[in-house]
Amino acid sequence: MSSSFRFLILASSSAGNSAYLTDGHTHLLVDCGLSRRETFLRLQNAGVDPDCIDAILISHEHSDHVTGLGAIAKKLKKPVYLTQATANSLEPGAEQQYFQPIAAGSLLQIGTFSVQSFSLPHDAVDPVGYVFQSEGRKVGVCTDLGYMPDSIRFHLQDCDLLLLESNHDLEMLKVGPYPWSLKQRVMSRRGHLSNDVVSQFILDDLTLRTRHLILGHLSEQNNVPALAHMVAAQAIERRGLGQLELTVAEPRKQSVTFEL
Structure with a gap:
C-alpha cells in the first residue's frame, strides 16, 4: 500500500x-x-x-x-x-x-x-x-458527540481509518471532581461519548474494512488511556476483528503517523 x-x-x-x-x-x-x-x-x-x-x-x-x-x-x-x-x-x-x-x-x-x-x-x-x-481510502473524524444516531453510524461505515471519541468512563465521571451540572452535560445526548458506547459501536457497526481505530478526545479527569483501550479491545476480540489496529490518542500528545 x-x-x-x-x-x-x-x-x-x-x-x-x-x-x-x-x-x-x-x-x-x-x-x-x-x-x-x-x-x-x-x-x-x-x-x-x-x-x-x-x-x-x-x-x-x-x-x-x-x-x-x-x-x-x-x-x-x-x-x-x-x-x-x-x-x-x-x-x-x-x-x-x-x-x-x-x-x-x-x-x-x-x-x-x-x-x-x-x-x-x-x-x-x-x-x-x-x-x-x-x-479508494476512507478516513472518518468524529469527536464531540453525545450519542451515535443511525445517520452517523451510516457515514462511518467502512472507514479504513476512524478517529472516534472515547471521552469518559461513566463510573469515573460519576465519582469524579466535576460539579453535577457539568457531569450532566457530559453524560447528555449533546455531551461526549463514553467508553461503553464506543464498545457497543465496535460490536454493532465496525466492519472488516477498518484497519485503524483511534480513540480520541479522552478526558484527563474521567478516563485513562489504558482503560479506554481495554474496553475497546474486549469488544474487538468479541467481534473477531483481528485485522484491526487499535490506538489511543493520549491527551496533549502527538500521535505517530498512520499510513494507509
Missing part, C-alpha cells in the same frame, strides 16, 4: 484538537485547537511543511478546536471550511476573509479529497464530523 496517504493527530483532548491528513496530493488540517506555533512545530516534527496545507476544516466553535484558527489561517491564507453558524459564533477577525461556509451534511470536493460533512449531537451551534475519501 502507498505510504503517501497519511493521517496524523497533532492533539486530541479538551486541551486542544487538531489533525493532519494527506493523500500525497492534497494536504488538510482538521481543527485548530493548538496555537499556531505549536501546530506548526508538531507538523514539522512529523516531517510536514506547514506551508503545504491546502485547506482547513473546522468541526465547531469550542475553544479546544479553534484556539489557533485566527493565527493559522492568517499565516497560511488558505480556505477555511466551517458551517455558517460556526463562523457567526467566532470573534470577528481578519481570518474570516478565508472562510468558506458550508451546510452541515454537504459533500465537498477539496483538491483530490471528497469530503462528506455530517451533523453531530453536541452542545455547539452547528457541529459537524467529516469523512474524507480519496484513492
Whole structure:
C-alpha cells in the first residue's frame, strides 16, 4: 500500500484538537485547537511543511478546536471550511476573509479529497464530523458527540481509518471532581461519548474494512488511556476483528503517523 496517504493527530483532548491528513496530493488540517506555533512545530516534527496545507476544516466553535484558527489561517491564507453558524459564533477577525461556509451534511470536493460533512449531537451551534475519501481510502473524524444516531453510524461505515471519541468512563465521571451540572452535560445526548458506547459501536457497526481505530478526545479527569483501550479491545476480540489496529490518542500528545 502507498505510504503517501497519511493521517496524523497533532492533539486530541479538551486541551486542544487538531489533525493532519494527506493523500500525497492534497494536504488538510482538521481543527485548530493548538496555537499556531505549536501546530506548526508538531507538523514539522512529523516531517510536514506547514506551508503545504491546502485547506482547513473546522468541526465547531469550542475553544479546544479553534484556539489557533485566527493565527493559522492568517499565516497560511488558505480556505477555511466551517458551517455558517460556526463562523457567526467566532470573534470577528481578519481570518474570516478565508472562510468558506458550508451546510452541515454537504459533500465537498477539496483538491483530490471528497469530503462528506455530517451533523453531530453536541452542545455547539452547528457541529459537524467529516469523512474524507480519496484513492479508494476512507478516513472518518468524529469527536464531540453525545450519542451515535443511525445517520452517523451510516457515514462511518467502512472507514479504513476512524478517529472516534472515547471521552469518559461513566463510573469515573460519576465519582469524579466535576460539579453535577457539568457531569450532566457530559453524560447528555449533546455531551461526549463514553467508553461503553464506543464498545457497543465496535460490536454493532465496525466492519472488516477498518484497519485503524483511534480513540480520541479522552478526558484527563474521567478516563485513562489504558482503560479506554481495554474496553475497546474486549469488544474487538468479541467481534473477531483481528485485522484491526487499535490506538489511543493520549491527551496533549502527538500521535505517530498512520499510513494507509
